[in-house]
Amino acid sequence: MRGDCAGSRVRVAVVGAGFGGIGLGAVLSGSDTAEVTILDKADGVGGVWRANTYPGAACDVPSHLYSFSFAPGREWTRRFAPQPDILRYLERVAAEHRLEPRLGTEVTEAHWDEGRGAWRLDLSDGDSIEADVLVPACGQLSRPAAPRIPGLETFGGPVFHSAEWDHDVDLTGKRVAVVGTGASAIQFVPAIVERVAALTVFQRSAPWLIPKPDRPYGRLARALQRLVPAGRLPARGFWALFFETGALGFTRFPLLTPPFRWAHGAMLRRQVPDAALRAKLQPDYPVGCKRVGISSDWFPALARPHVDVVTDAIAAVTPTGVRTADRTEHPADVIVLGTGFATSDFLAPMKVFGPGGAELSDRWREGARAHLGIAVPGFPNLFLLYGPNTNVGSGSIVHMLESQIAYVRQAIAAIAGGAGPLSVRPEVESRFDTEMQDRLGRSVWTGCQSWYRTETGRIVNNWPGLMREYRRRTARFDAEEYERP
Structure with missing residues (x-):
């Protein structure tokens, strides 16, 4: 049976060439135990940082924390790296580790072959490959969510999602409708507000905001990034402490959250003179229940005289604009959908079939779950990156991914040593999930509906603790928690 990999290199198939896939590939590059194939449907590496090219796209975590500890960034032109910097960073990491992903190739289905003890991956080009270990690194923010608005298809002008920005559409002098905040x-919105004739922002709920202490890096600072990589460690430590404090407030100690409210309120009062608009921009749910935004120019953009913030529900889209529930029609030449992503369908549209043809999406019908967000009972040699309950409401997902990568590397080493195939024990996963849901039930994220939760209210995305705790719990791969199928 091919699944007994003792004494041979383990064939690892990684689905996705974003931070997770490139990070794992980099760690395993040159390994004498693993042979890695990275597949991605895009025509280049970068994942969401290749796909999201909308004006103003940037990270809302400082760049020194939003990078791997084993691959210091030297591309950063600002404290909060813009999208081109992050894409260049990932491209460099891939090149330096001689990673050559198979691009333009989507994995449509993955089947566990019990006889061979291996995964068969069916590809969009009609080909198929075999692997001993399957690592989906698809991310939680890779599939744009289009709203179901009556009449959207009848609109006479361009309509596009922010994650699929149409750069051929010139917004200069146009009336632009933005759905979502x-x-x-x-x-x-702040990046396009200067060039549009009119901007109508349709807001379902106001986001909580804190100021963005962004600044450009001068020539000296950028030179130091290249010459003294360790110089970033103090900044990395400071920002880690900042975000961990926020995580404590959202999960265990609500008394730590007032500074977020004060920062929002102070910025709102200072930047928005109009009392009626300030009222629209004041959230009506607990701070942290939805993702806290970080921006110093959102409020000034909305306060511009040619910008209108509409809080009435959208009833329909017409050929010439957007009609709200109060029967007002708001004229528009272009509609931009800022409506987020399908975050709870973790591996869709890829289908994964385990032993006996069991489909993973059926297993997750009540909400995705996995031990440490990585391993699912009944699916041997399957290890997820950025899986269920590994998102951070306050922190860096790259830090979380680095923890997962270290864990998966150990699992692959165990399989190469003859321990596999390996499937996490059901009782281990069940115990972990019970703990997660119990802790999440006491968090701020139960106070509203957000992309962190399914329609039934189960929180499937977020980690209920600190990044430091997750690093500790994934530091050692425990083979006793796994069984051979």
Whole structure:
């Protein structure tokens, strides 16, 4: 049976060439135990940082924390890296580790072959490959979510999602309707407000905001990034402490959250003179329940005289604009959808079939779950990156991914040593999930509906603790928690 890999290199198939896939590939490059194939449907590496090219796209975590500890960034032109910097960083890491992903190739299905003890991956080009270990690194923010608005298809002008920005559409002098006020809109609205004739922002709920202490890096600072990589460690430590404090406030100690409210309120009063608009921009849910935005130019953009913030529900889209529930029609030439992503369908549209043809999406019908967010009972040699309950409401997902990568590397080494195939024990996963849901039930994230939760209210995305705790719990791969199928 091919699945007994003792004394041979383990064939590892990684689905996705974003931070997770490139990070794992870099760690395993040159390994004498693993042969890695990275597959991605895009035509280049970068994942969401290749796909999201909307104006103003940038990270809302400082760049020194939003990078691997084993690959210090030297591309950063600002404290909060813009999208081109992050893409260049990932491209460099891939090149330096001689990673050559198979691009333009989507994995449509993965089947566990019990006879061979291996995964068969069916590809969009009709080909198939075999691997001993399957590592989906698809991310939680890779599939744009299009809203179901009556009449959207009848609109006479361009319509596009922020994650699929149409750069052929010139917004200069246009009336632009923006649907949504999430993290992407908070970035692209200020970036386009100067060149549009009119901007109508349709807001379902106001986001909580804190100021963005961004600044450009001068020539000296950038030279130091290249020459003294360790110089970033103090900044990395400071920002880790900042975000961990926020995580404590959202999960265990609500008394730590008032500074977020004060920062939002102070910025709102200072930047928005109009009392009626200030009222619209004051959230009506607990701070942290939805993702906290970080921006110093969102409020000034909305306070511009040619910008209108509409809080009435959208009833329909017409050929010439957007009609709200109060029967007002808001004319528009272009509609931009800032409506986020399908975050709870973790591996879709890829289908994964385990032993006996069991489909993973059926297993997750009540909400995705996995031990440490990585391993699922009944699916041997399957290890997820950025899986269920590994997102951070306050922190760096790259830090979390680095923890997962270290864990998966140990699992692969165990399989190469003859321990596999390996499937996490059901009782281990069940115990972990019970703990997660119990802790999440006491967090701020139960106070509203957000992308962190399914329609039934189960929180499937977020980690209920600190990044430091997750690093500790994934530091050692425990083979006793796994069984051979």
